[in-house]
Amino acid sequence: MRDTNVTVIGAGPYGLSAAAFLRAAGIETRVFGEAMAFWKNQMPAGMFLRSNWKASHIADPEKKVTLDAYRVSTGNQVSVPIPLEQFAQYGLWYQSQMVPDVERCSVTNIDIGDRGFNVTLGCGEVFASRRVVLATGIGSFAWRPEEFAGLPPALASHCSEHSDLGRFKGQRVVVIGGGQSALESAALLHESAAEVEVIVRETALNWVGVHYRLHHLGPISWLLYSDRDVGPAGLSRLVSVPRLFRVLPREVQNRAAYRSIRPAVAGWLRPRLPGVRITLGRKVVSATSLASTLRLGLSDGTDRLVDHVLLATGYRVDTSKCEFLPQRLRSRLQTMNGYPVLKRGLESSIAGLHFLGKPAAWSFGPLLGFVSGTEFAAKELVRSISRGDGARRNG
Ligand SMILES: Cc1cc2nc3c(=O)[nH]c(=O)nc-3n(C[C@H](O)[C@H](O)[C@H](O)COP(=O)(O)OP(=O)(O)OC[C@H]3O[C@@H](n4cnc5c(N)ncnc54)[C@H](O)[C@@H]3O)c2cc1C
Numbered sequence: 001m002r003d004t005n006v007t008v009i010g011a012g013p014y015g016l017s018a019a020a021f022l023r024a025a026g027i028e029t030r031v032f033g034e035a036m037a038f039w040k041n042q043m044p045a046g047m048f049l050r051s052n053w054k055a056s057h058i059a060d061p062e063k064k065v066t067l068d069a070y071r072v073s074t075g076n077q078v079s080v081p082i083p084l085e086q087f088a089q090y091g092l093w094y095q096s097q098m099v100p101d102v103e104r105c106s107v108t109n110i111d112i113g114d115r116g117f118n119v120t121l122g123c124g125e126v127f128a129s130r131r132v133v134l135a136t137g138i139g140s141f142a143w144r145p146e147e148f149a150g151l152p153p154a155l156a157s158h159c160s161e162h163s164d165l166g167r168f169k170g171q172r173v174v175v176i177g178g179g180q181s182a183l184e185s186a187a188l189l190h191e192s193a194a195e196v197e198v199i200v201r202e203t204a205l206n207w208v209g210v211h212y213r214l215h216h217l218g219p220i221s222w223l224l225y226s227d228r229d230v231g232p233a234g235l236s237r238l239v240s241v242p243r244l245f246r247v248l249p250r251e252v253q254n255r256a257a258y259r260s261i262r263p264a265v266a267g268w269l270r271p272r273l274p275g276v277r278i279t280l281g282r283k284v285v286s287a288t289s290l291a292s293t294l295r296l297g298l299s300d301g302t303d304r305l306v307d308h309v310l311l312a313t314g315y316r317v318d319t320s321k322c323e324f325l326p327q328r329l330r331s332r333l334q335t336m337n338g339y340p341v342l343k344r345g346l347e348s349s350i351a352g353l354h355f356l357g358k359p360a361a362w363s364f365g366p367l368l369g370f371v372s373g374t375e376f377a378a379k380e381l382v383r384s385i386s387r388g389d390g391a392r393r394n395g
Pocket residue numbers: 009010011012013014015032033034035036037038039043048049050051055105106107108135136137138139181324356357358369370371372
């Protein structure tokens with residue numbers, strides 16, 4: 001049993017970056033999780049990051065473990081757009097440089113204790129921590145629309161359940177969704193010799209990165225777009241300042257967030273889509289399992305007989321799905337639409353319990369759902385902890 005000041009749960013970009021900044025500030029920290037696990041196991045091989053180069057560095061206090069430094073120091077190639085596998089390797093290198101002692105162990109329970117929190121590990125250890133930082137990502141928030149509830153995994157699965165879409169070779173697959181994940185999965189399925197159709201609710205796809213000229217207008221482009229690469233022209237600047245986002249009226253926040261993260265597809269994917277059937281403005285209204293196949297009924301009255309339906313239907317943050325938070329703690333957590341409501345320092349209504357990454361997006365905006373939000377999150381966290389915010393006890 002080794003008590004600590006701060007426990008960071010999660011070793012993805014947010015957890016690693018937070019740990020690096022905390023330690024640089026002299027704050028004793030233990031970090032748990034499997035480094036870059038989501039990127040290695042819950043995204044299909046062959047994918048590319050939609051974020052651009054500048055927005056894909058995992059933040060560190062001295063800017064010395066950037067993607068550029070990784071390339072120079074290891075001699076490894078990193079192409080653009082950045083392949084998922086290369087980004088995951090970069091993340092592992094970052095971890096080896098900045099947080100070499102990540103404890104590859106899962107946290108199974110967090111509860112309020114005499115000295116802050118009691119943290120229980122899968123291996124049975126229980127220790128006290130003054131603060132807990134949750135950076136557990138979106139993996140447990142995969143969203144399955146109710147039409148597909150109850151279907152066996154052999155017939156319906158969420159994108160996050162696959163690291164290799166090659167297993168669908170020769171099969172008829174329908175992909176549900178109109179965002180990057182749906183269209184890129186469809187391209188990968190097509191390239192793996194599956195017969196694929198994408199069904200999109202909206203009547204048109206939204207393309208991003210296609211306004212080439214707007215990005216090459218010198219100072220005007222600078223005014224329109226932040227390096228963080230989240231959101232369209234103009235809004236990109238607004239959402240790159242999470243502290244400003246947090247104090248805007250809710251209605252403005254909602255609009256800015258929706259416009260910044262609505263389903264959209266990177267322009268560079270276009271040349272890979274001609275062989276993919278894309279059906280726009282249609283919705284699946286029923287899904288019936290027929291032994292080893294599936295009949296999908298569409299809103300236009302037609303149907304499809306397929307071997308599998310792949311749900312690229314995104315993620316919905318819902319803190320009630322955080323199994324390591326006992327009911328006693330969850331009932332004290334102030335939430336809105338499943339998101340924790342956070343104050344300065346990304347601290348929740350439970351003093352000393354902080355949320356980083358996508359769960360922080362309700363309060364601090366869409367930037368927190370992307371790697372480029374790691375700098376803000378880590379600095380904000382360290383500033384607040386150094387000042388001793390929220391150090392009062394939870395009764
Ligand atoms: C298909 C797809 C494409 C994306 N493309 C981009 C992109 O191009 N650019 C971008 O910026 N973002 C992209 N994202 C978003 C991306 O997921 C986030 O930016 C990023 O993963 C956030 O990192 P994180 O540290 O919050 O979580 P993750 O990287 O998911 O890390 C979660 C960590 O928590 C650990 N963990 C979870 N539960 C426990 C537990 N109980 N105990 C211990 N450890 C635990 C895991 O082991 C892991 O280490 C994409 C997402 C998807 C789904």
